[in-house]
Amino acid sequence: MTVIELSENWTVTATAGPAPENVAGHAIPAQVPGSVHLDLHRAGVIDEPFDGANETAQQWIGDVDWTFETTFRWHENGSERRDLVAEGLDTIATVTLNGVEIGRTQNQHRSYRFDIVSALVEGENTLRVAFAAPVPAAHARSEEHDARPHVNHHPYNAVRKMASSFGWDWGIDVAGAGIWKPIRIETWDTARIASVRPLVDVRTGDAGATGILDAHIEIERADGLKQKAVQVDVEIDGQTVTAEIAAGATSAHVHVEVADADLWWPRSHGAQPLYDLAVRLVGLDEWTRRIGFRTVRVDIAPDEHGTPYAVYVNEQLVHIRGANWIPDHAFLTEIDGDRYARRIADATEANMNLLRIWGGGIYESEEFYTICDEQGVLVQQDFLLACAAYAEEEWLADEIEAEARESIARLSAHPSLAIWNGNNENIVGYSDWGWRATLNGKTWGEAYYRRLFPRLLAELDPTRFYSAGSPYSFSSYVSPNLDTHGTTHIWDVWNEKDYTAYADWKPRFVAEFGFQGPPAWTTLTNVVHDSPLEPYGEQMLVHQKAGDGNLKLERGYGPHLPAPATIDDWHWATQLNQAAAVRFGISYFRSLAPYNTGTIVWQLNDDWPVISWAAVDFAERRKPLWYALKAVYEPRFITVQPQEGILAAVLLNDHADAWSGDVAIRRIAFDGTLLAEATVAAEIVARGEATIAIPSELQTPADAAGEVLVIDAPGFGRGVHNFAEVVDQRLEKSPFDVSAEAVDGAVRVTVTARSYVRDVFVLADRGHVDAAVDSGLVTLLPGESHAFLVTGAPAGTDPAAFTAPLVLRHAGDLQA
Template sequence: MTVIPLTDDWTFTAVSGPAPDAIAGRAIPARVPGSVHLDLERAGLIAAPFDGANETEQQWIGDVDWRFETSFEWSDDGSDRRELVAEGLDTLAVVTLNGVEVGRTQNQHRSYRLDIGEALREGRNELVIDFAAPVPAAHARSEEHGERFHVNHHPYNALRKMASSFGWDWGIDVAAAGIWRPIRVEGWSTARIASVRPLVSVAGTTGVVDAHIEIDRADHLTADTLRVEVEIAGVVREAEVTGSAAHVRVEVPDAELWWPRGHGEQPLYDIEVRLAGGSPDARLDAWSRRIGFRTVRVDVAADEHGSPFALHVNGRLVQVRGANWIPDHAFITEVDRDRYRRRIADATDANMNLLRVWGGGIYESDDFYELCDEQGVLVWQDFLFACAAYAEEEWLASEVEAEAREAITRLSSHPSLVVWCGNNENIVGYSEWGWRKDLGGKTWGDGYYRRVLPGLLAELDSTRFYAAGSPYSFSRYISPNLDTHGTVHIWDVWNEKDYAHYRDWKPRFVAEFGFQGPPAWTTLVESVHDSPMDPYGEQMLVHQKANEGNLKLERGYGPHLPEPRTIEDWHWATQLNQAAAMRFGISYFRSLAPYNTGTIVWQLNDDWPVISWAAVDFAERRKPLWYALKAVYEPRFATVQPSADGLAVTLLNDIDEDWEGEVAARRLTFAGEVLAEERIPAAVAARGAATIELPASVAVAADAAGEVLEVEADGLARTLHDFAEVKDQSLAADPLEIEASRDGDAVRIRVTARSYVRDAMILADRGHRDASVDTGLVSLLAGESHEFVVSGAPGDADPTAFAARDVLRHAGDLRG
């Protein structure tokens, strides 16, 4: 096989639409793969898309038809077939080679292999790809085929294009066009490996791989015998191929099992597939990946409470501690393997074991899934349908099937992938959001979720679990968002209430829930330049996409925190309240184990600088929420919850060892006086939970505003229970003794509490934009000390900068 990568010497031109005069008709250098917006910025023709209110000023980009052009040298090497392989074109494109149209595309989520044998010529070849403007195209298709419900302002459901590129309630509207994955010319002869599906099972101690190999033949009329070999762990099996497909089974004795993180190791086995044949019998092609041996089962069978959503890997129940994943950059070509690695580390460092790839984004690159394989991070993958009704007629259905076939096949080697899901919120939208009346009998996607997609999985890869949607109750006769059945999305709390109402729910499994907060201060002010800074400033609202988002922030913190007096206090209060909301919700949901089997918080990451639900902002700064998630996702965890008799402590022991010991509960004044103390023997089985009622002596405060409950159990993290909200507590505004020092490359901030301190946090970026801190949201009893370690600041940075009032914050400083 010969390959000519087409990465160099591209230009792009605005050929029609509302491009400014300085841009229209001008050939501009392009990076491939790349983004129109970023190429325009690099050429100095537009300002930074994420800055200020530039989003509004640059909406014209999505209304323009763009032409991409390059040339390449080619000479005939005798190959039987010559093809243009485009791994990702976004989205509606006409491909022309030397003036000959060789193909049309209409799907960002799949690849295309175009026969260019008749169009190629010796020497220089001219390749042109004309992209239709996505925004008017989406509207035109919607009008042509019948408008269907969608959230946000553009009918993204009329195109097979990343939905969130048109904007979301956390995302910038930068819908454009271009070449977003590699493109190349391939020449080959006789035959090539088109795809491999290495489907894994386990039989006793033997790992079994059923490798399904699809073959492309240069001459479809020829049925010469080919030979395919599959090798795993030194075991080689082969088969003769007379048609276009082969099945080879390889059994690996004493195979090591792949486990989710926290349950065991993640051994990965190399698999290589080799194709030979022709005359003479020659190596024609090869394919290699890594696989892991494991089994997957999800229990949704009816029980006395309703029906669970209980994920089992290798026969063991996995309590899911996860987060939802969105594209990690609005311009997705900017996400490389290292960025994926850092973001997945954000998940694993916070004790997460699952990421849900949300249906309004993309099927991520192989790098993402490979890193999850290595780290033992389970993956729930949505098919790409989100918050909309989708046509099921041929004009869209053929592309849906093609993209699903490719995605299922491409991802079939990854042991981390355990759940496929038909859509995000479309079934509940039809059932409960009023779509049915407005659709007037039009198709809306039900056939995809209940027939097409499960049918393709049955055909191509039945080794994973399939859910028709999220949320979903696993019955057509039950509300899809009923907390006693299956999975739920909890959004009434954010949209209508404050976070105390998470206790109104008793869910079996929470697949989405979240609370907003702003990004780190530096991330915010480097993109928002209102003067003075204000939550309702013009640019601030450009970077707040949620409907009435800032009003919801205020309603959310109102019952809990004092009213902020400055923009700095607003920023800290809303970040703190976001963290408190998720800490409250997850602690409660985990206390329901084993009735509740998991939570997937919305969301891990951001795709641009924005006020959002993310734990890690676009600039890769960990928000206070991240530190809260790390704490509440500890495998061994204790939480105090209301009970019928007062208060109870639930002990969670999500490791393979039993726990037995004493639970020590103390009620103290903020000054540190012990008012009552109890010691209670307890035991928790491995992977189990236990709940212990607390005696009234410690569970009932005489002065709720000035007392705190401490619960300790050896080997479990300490938990502190507040008897009152911050706004009602007698917290000191200045309760800390602070020492700042440098220790090599690090800065150490040692704090000692003169009285009770609630949620001390160093906002490290405010001390230096490159700084980060190891711990956060640290609560201290009177007399206790804690040392924060700050890294990333240059050697000449003043250590005392990280002890300043606007850097070292705590809940009590909102009161004084």
């Protein structure tokens, strides 16, 4: 096979629509893979799309037809087949080669292969990809095929384009066009490998684990080899199994068994051994991947409480500590392997073991899945239907089936992929959001969730678990978002309740919940330039996409924190309250184990600089929420919860080893005076939990505003229970001594408490824009010290910069 990569000499031209005079009809240099927004910005035609209020000023881009063009040279090589392979076109396009139309596309989420034998010429060739304006196209298709309900302002449900590119309640509206994945010419003879689905299983017995591989190979034949047999070899773990694909046949199934196989485990349950797999069409083509042997099942068998949702890998229960994942950049081609690695490290370093790929984004990349394979991060991949009703007629159904088939096959090699999910919130939308009456009998997507996707998985990959939606109760006769059944989304808290209302639910598994907070100060002020800077400034609100978002932030901190007097205090208070809200929720949900088997917080990451639910902002700065997640997702974790009218300490031991020891419980005044104490012996089985009733003398404070309950156990992070909210506590504004010194290219900031210190944090970027801190939201008792290590600031940075009042903060400094 000969491959010609078509990544050079591209231009993009506005050919129709409301383009400015300096753009319309002018060929602008373009990068492929890329996006028209990025090309326009590089050419100096538009300002930075994420800055200020540029989103509004640049809406015309989505209303314009764009044509990408390149020239390349080709010389006759005698090959029988000549294909143009486009891995990703965004989205509705007509492709011509030397003026000859060779294909049309209408789906960003699939690849295309076009026969160009009749159009390819000796010497210079001209390739054009003409994209229809996405926003008018979406509206036109919606009207043509009967409009259906959707969130946000554009009918993204009428086109197979990434839904969030049209804007979301955390995302910028940058619906544009582009060749977003590689495009190339492949010339070949005889046959090629079209796809490989390496499906795995494990058989256990006295002799150990046997890894079972069933490799399903699809080939494409050129005319010259249609009536000849071909040989396929499958090599793994030092053995090769050979099969013959008979004349005229296009598929093969090869079964291989690997004795004494090392099993792949999710992180904190074991190692992640990966086996090199090679599939060879002998003398013609080769396909290679790394695979892992493991089994996955999800228990949804009804019980006396309702319906569980319990994930088992290799028949071992995995308590899910996860996060929802959105596209990590609004312009997908800006995400490289290194950025994926850093983002997944944000998950693993926060003790997460699962990422859910949300249905308004993309089928994630090979880089993403490869890193998850290596790091032991389980993945739930949504099919790409989100928060909308979708037509089931042929014009849309054919495309949805094509993309699903391709993605199921492509991702089947990855042991990290555990669960396929049919949609995000579409079933609950039909059931609870009033869609049924609006639709008045029109199709809405049920055929995809209950018939198409299960059928495709049964055909192509029956080894993964499938859920028809999220949330989902696994019954047609139970509300899809009932907390006692299956997976639950809890958004009433953010939208209308105090965060302590998380305790009003008793969920089996929480697949979405979260609370907003702003990004790091530097991330925010790099793009928001209101003067004066305030929560309701014009540009601030451009970077707050949630309905009444900043009002909800105010309502959210009101019962918990003193009202901030300055924009600096508003920023700190809303970040702190975001962390407190999610910490409260996860602490409560985890205390319900084993009844509750997991949480997937919304969300890990951002796709642009924005006030949002993310734990890590777009500029890759970890918000206080991230440090809270790291703490509450510790495998060994202590939380204090009210149970049947008294306080109880719940100890969770998500380790492979049992634990036993003494649990020390103390009630302490803010000045350090020990008011009462008790020691309780406890034993916890592996992957188990224990509940300890707090002794009566420790249950009730004499002075709620000035006392705290502390629980210590060897091997666990400390459990702290505040008897009052910050707004009601007598926290000192200056409760600690601090020193800072340069150490080995970093800065060590040491805080020593004189009285009780609640949630001390270094806003490192306010000391230097490149700085980051290793720990955060630290609570100290009088006499205790903690050293924060600040890295990233250039040599010579004054260590005292990280002890300044707007940098080194704690809950008490919000007091008047």
